[in-house]
Amino acid sequence: MSNRRAGDDRRDRCRLCGSPLSETAGESTVSDFCSTGCRDVAAEFGAGDTDSVTDSGDVTDGGTDDTDRDEIVRTFFRVDGMHSATCEAFLEAVAEDRDGVSDAEASYVTETVRVDHDPERVSADALEDALSTVGYTAYLREDATADD
Template identity: 50%
Template sequence: MSGSPACELCDSPIPEHRESQFCSDGCRSVAGTLPADDAPEAAAEAVAEAGTTSAFFAVEGMHSATCEAYLEAVARGIDGVVDADASYVTESVRVDCDGDPRPSA
């Protein structure tokens, strides 16, 4: 281990030239959008409620639990979304919605 400080969000080493608690501008930006109580470790399996519909989306490029937490937080902030569960392992997001998840034309 190099002894470099770790990013507050993804635990990657912070490059020596950065004077920040984050390894990149991307991590700093994501950290600013996540609610304080939405830590990656706090992600819980949710059960879809009766009367909801689940939609599954492929998302390329996820590489950490932080990506999961970010996508879940963004999805849950959308009206009509009951819950969301992202997985960087399967590169997918399940979104549980009230009624039909397809947008109307």
């Protein structure tokens, strides 16, 4: 960002993830996005004109008390096919869209998705199936490491 003027910076960045737009990319095919993946995620989940999905900062405390926390289980999945922050945002949204999920966090660097959920409302198997979608394959992390 050192050589960019402040006013031009937003226009030269992806509306979803904030990555720099390629100077050679055809504007008609991708428009305000760095890739078709970002464009598709924005179309599916929406993207604001000013904030990226990963920078929204919209974290709410559901006012859970200690008894609710006892029912929440933290499950880790290994997910093959994650390559970017866009993949992380997509898989987090897929998990958080499930009834019974209180939080999800993905990392393409570690190929891991952490899901906090109520096992009586959504099972780990159901989450594994949900996360195994459109090019991604999810495994319970302990199963994936046992096979390695």
